[in-house]
Amino acid sequence: MKDPNDQTEYSSMETVAIRGVHLPDPFRALNPPLYQTSTFTFPDMESVDQVLGGHESGYVYSRGGNPTVSRFEGVISRLEGGEASRAFASGMGAISATLIHLAREGRKMFFPRYIYSGTRAFIHKFLNQWGVPVHWFDPRETDWLESLVSRLYHEAGCVFVESPSNPTMDILDLERLSRACRQEGAVLVVDNTFASPALQTPLLAGADLVIHSATKYLGGHGDLLGGVVTGKSDWIKSLAMGEGSFLGATLSPFNAWLLLRGIKTLFLRMEAHSEKAMALSSFLSGHPKVNAVHYPGLPSHPGHEMARRQMKRFGGMLSFDVGTASRARLLADRLKLVKIGVSLGDPESLIEHPFSMSHRWLDPKERSDAGITPGLLRVSVGLEGAEDLIRDFDQALSEP
Ligand SMILES: Cc1ncc(COP(=O)(O)O)c(C=O)c1O
Structure with a gap:
């Protein structure tokens, strides 16, 4: 009973x-x-x-x-x-x-x-x-x-x-x-x-x-x-x-x-977000057009060891740098599956260019103090298939 x-x-x-x-x-x-x-x-x-x-x-x-x-x-x-x-x-x-x-x-x-x-x-x-x-x-x-x-x-x-x-x-x-x-x-x-x-x-x-x-x-x-x-x-x-x-x-x-x-699905979702973010950050970190990838799951991240100790997984958020604002904006435009948007944590992957979006209104000194470089892009990795996400970034990065 x-x-x-x-x-x-x-x-x-x-x-x-x-x-x-x-x-x-x-x-x-x-x-x-x-x-x-x-x-x-x-x-x-x-x-x-x-x-x-x-x-x-x-x-x-x-x-x-x-x-x-x-x-x-x-x-x-x-x-x-x-x-x-x-x-x-x-x-x-x-x-x-x-x-x-x-x-x-x-x-x-x-x-x-x-x-x-x-x-x-x-x-x-x-x-x-x-x-x-x-x-x-x-x-x-x-x-x-x-x-x-x-x-x-x-x-x-x-x-x-x-x-x-x-x-x-x-x-x-x-x-x-x-x-x-x-x-x-x-x-x-x-x-x-x-x-x-x-x-x-x-x-x-x-x-x-x-x-x-x-x-x-x-x-x-x-x-x-x-x-x-x-x-x-x-x-x-x-x-x-x-x-x-x-x-x-x-x-x-x-x-x-x-x-x-x-x-109810938080634990499952965070597991999947983390897995897909790890796959995408590994792809991006090996790409010649990407200068730096910031994802705590990568052994090259300065906070990797600390994150391993205090987090169960590394999460669904990553950022990376392509050098200039124009390259970053072009890349965001060329993505097909990944949408441009300022929020995060959704099933849909979203990309934002902090320089043009979330940090647009800061004065240049303050923006650089906050670690926002012109070529920085932030990705909220959603729950789509990792192969589709990687393919989308690959096609967007491979155009001249
Ligand atoms: C780390 C962090 N804290 C707080 C907020 C603010 O939350 P809300 O947009 O729900 O007011 C955001 C929004 O993006 C965030 O990323």
């Missing part, structure tokens, strides 16, 4: 991704219900007092919380190994709310030079304007961690990183960085979008908060925008009751439902 109230906490994350956090359902539906509602009603004023007074739990208004969204948050907490999560309408919703919250705690902010262009734009347009102390560091310098620690010393700090970074594919030693941050009393935030929890769990390496653009691998189908932050319950609760509710970037119940569906 199947127990409809089975509350077993499965230990395999593949099982958690499929089964989710189990809540009893009177109709024994295989899939979770979609609570597509803006508000929740009360039977009487006494129960209003119970819920709003904090004596009983209950949903009030979907900007503050919604059962379908809570289910998504619960699954992410399990997959990332965190106590609690808060979902947002987009990755930038999660990043902006988190950075504002940390700035309100009076923290000095530290960012690596190689970071997603939207995060960089938020720092420039908001944190700098508001006078929040912002410092940059270069993780490609050999003594970067020592120099970061010397600047963190005795300060309430926040270090915000990506590994692998978008689009340069830099790998940071998350365990060493976590240890250093802990010693100096700094909060470590890791944007785990490129790896997803199927390949890497930064909280288990000692980070304090993990952020995702759920738009990417968590959703996995290019049909939604979403974001999420995971960490300790108290901190997440304070985020939820502050920026999480009042900046208004709340995840919609429908997108939470799509995310729950997408996550």
Whole structure:
């Protein structure tokens, strides 16, 4: 007999991704219900007092919380190994709310030079304007961690990183960085979008908060925008009751439902993305018209050994350089199967030219500081057959 109230906490994350956090359902539906509602009603004023007074739990208004969204948050907490999560309408919703919250705690902010262009734009347009102390560091310098620690010393700090970074594919030693941050009393935030929890769990390496653009691998189908932050319950609760509710970037119940569906195949998809990205990066690295390939799965990548230690696989993202902007643009135009687009993590392979697209609006000095060369192209390797992808790049590269 199947127990409809089975509350077993499965230990395999593949099982958690499929089964989710189990809540009893009177109709024994295989899939979770979609609570597509803006508000929740009360039977009487006494129960209003119970819920709003904090004596009983209950949903009030979907900007503050919604059962379908809570289910998504619960699954992410399990997959990332965190106590609690808060979902947002987009990755930038999660990043902006988190950075504002940390700035309100009076923290000095530290960012690596190689970071997603939207995060960089938020720092420039908001944190700098508001006078929040912002410092940059270069993780490609050999003594970067020592120099970061010397600047963190005795300060309430926040270090915000990506590994692998978008689009340069830099790998940071998350365990060493976590240890250093802990010693100096700094909060470590890791944007785990490129790896997803199927390949890497930064909280288990000692980070304090993990952020995702759920738009990417968590959703996995290019049909939604979403974001999420995971960490300790108290901190997440304070985020939820502050920026999480009042900046208004709340995840919609429908997108939470799509995310729950997408996550069921996350582990399988990440395995396939990684396999195809490895095949394509090996092809590209042997091509005479390609100057450099940045994929952590290649033994030639400077972060290869570190990635082997801290990631289960190397993921579906790679970037490579063909020397000049005109060659890069021509190559993007000549690809037939691979489409031009700025997103990533979808079944369809996408290519973007950061110089003309994601980093177009940066001034030239800032763009080169961020590691964006004119000939750099970033590929989100999809789930198509590897032979077709390689054939497409081969034909695009072989034209004179
Ligand atoms: C690493 C990374 N973080 C955050 C974001 C922002 O996410 P969203 O587009 O969902 O706001 C992106 C988007 O490309 C990203 O690549």
